[in-house]
Amino acid sequence: MRAANEIDFWRGLALTSIFINHIPGFYFERITHRNFGQSDSAELFVFLAGWALRLVVSSRSNPLNSKRLVLRLGARALTIYMAQIVITMLALAIIAATSMVFDNPLLLEWNNAAAAFQEPVPTHVGVMLLTHQLGAFNILPLYVVLMLGAPLIAILHRALPGALLVLSFCAYVAALTLQINFRTWPTEGYWYFNPIAWQFVFILGFVLAKDDGLGAFARRHLGLLRPIGLVVVIIGFWLAMIDFEPDPTRMPDPKLFFVFDKTFATPARVLHFLALAITFAGSFAFVHRFAGPIAEFLSMLGRNSLNVFCVGSILSLCGSVARYALGGGILVDLPVLICGVGCLGATAWLSEWRERLRAG
């Protein structure tokens, strides 16, 4: 296994935050970083996914020709797709079982599951097409779309490195200006994570991962950018503390450029995230020195991100079930947190143990 590193560490943190944030009403929801600024763990997760893609595309130790690269990225998209289908089915079964055990049909509504039980015929097709997404199970569909686009991103990057970010930005601007989003089906609505907007966060991770283009610029001017980032983070913190949010009705058109909206990854969120990234980039060494076990633990989670993410999604739902059965409050939530984070660790550890056995 690779040694603990910064990317895995932050990804581990994102995975832990996602687990916590996906339990509605959870006591520890208040400690995740979304409460202290405008962006949250979703930006971190998607940005790092783009970053990781770049490491594969531009690997110096294991350079891949275009054909092998396309195959590899396609296989990754398929793996993520299968993960999404499996966790969705598990979640539906857990919701159904909870409803049966507690004899409460209202529980079948949880996480946008109602359609699967009420209108199973089209909804099963929707689950397969990723157009029906359970609540809190909606980031992997975005990831599948991004990975399906990954071969195109990789080829475009190799052919015209400068064009990628420009094109991505144009698509982002178009999505926000014209309010374009993917539709859901059979339930009428839109994707919670709009792929046309969120691809911009992914591409930012992609271009910043290496020291060329924007990545070179950021590294060269780190001394200047970091204080700016810090100021933005502090302003963001202050705005969050006073519960400030721009009033969408008073914003000029196109409004989505000025509001804090997660579906469209609006500019305030992206800027806040970039400021966080630039402020805290490199702080891993510090964390590793003074809080070694935490750094090692989160890095282990991050190294096994897909497995940990999937188990985390199911655990969040189990957390909701526990809270329903036992009531909320810190006396229930603390054991839920400890068990949940423990299970995330166990998932990562088991995944690595299996790898070690295989290698051995």
Place this chain on the structure above:
Amino acid sequence: MVVGMARAVASGMSCGWRAVSRCLLASFLGFAGAAQAIRADEPPVSPPALSAFCQAPAGDIATPEPLPHLAAALESKRVVRVLAIGSSSTVGVGASAPSNGYPAQLEQILEKMFKGVQIDIVNRGVSGEVAATTAERLKTEVALERPDLVLWQLGTNDALARVPVDDFVETVRDMLEWLKEHQVDTVLVGLQFTPHALKDEHYTAIRNALRTLASAENVLLVRRFEAMRFIEQATQVDLLSADDLHLNDLGYRCMAEHIAHAVIVSTFLLGRQH
């Protein structure tokens, strides 16, 4: 005069001088006839009575509260915009077609009542959502859709997710105040009824908190739980779908009728007070 008479109708006391017969009818139908009695000086709008299977005492459905912005929009004869937001009952899960969900049925009832006025109800329900998640997107939806009225169906999922009552109340209060500041009327549509929920303390606590909050904020709350409990116990009509999960078309019909009557009574009774 209008307001005074309307109040009389609402409280079931004496009737005004011009519409004695209508008033009698109104008293007879409870809620149902109220709007008819008010507009005595205009071509009468004929409110549909509650369907037989949707009959519930007015007191179980809602206490009228002012809806000044909706009243003004109706009077101006322009297109009236309504934003329906909330969880599965707003989405219309379990309805045989989207047109049988509650927002579409409500639109039909209201358009029939206010002939010549176009009412557009935009449906932005997301199944399983708690109030805090709805609140996150509500302001942007209001900015984009510019509604005169927001119908916010809420509470069931918060109760089941054991969202602390204080957090729930704070979320809803902040949103109600924001909507008031932005001159948008709000109708809260309360929790679903199942017999199981009667024994659930947190469910009851959220339900009571919503009722207290609505009355403190002078916001119209359609008490679905009470109305549905009455209907189910009185008539034994199965308002839930085959697997007991959801209001089926009939249930959505009652939901739409109850909201329509609460809105109509509130609009005409109290709309001009503010």
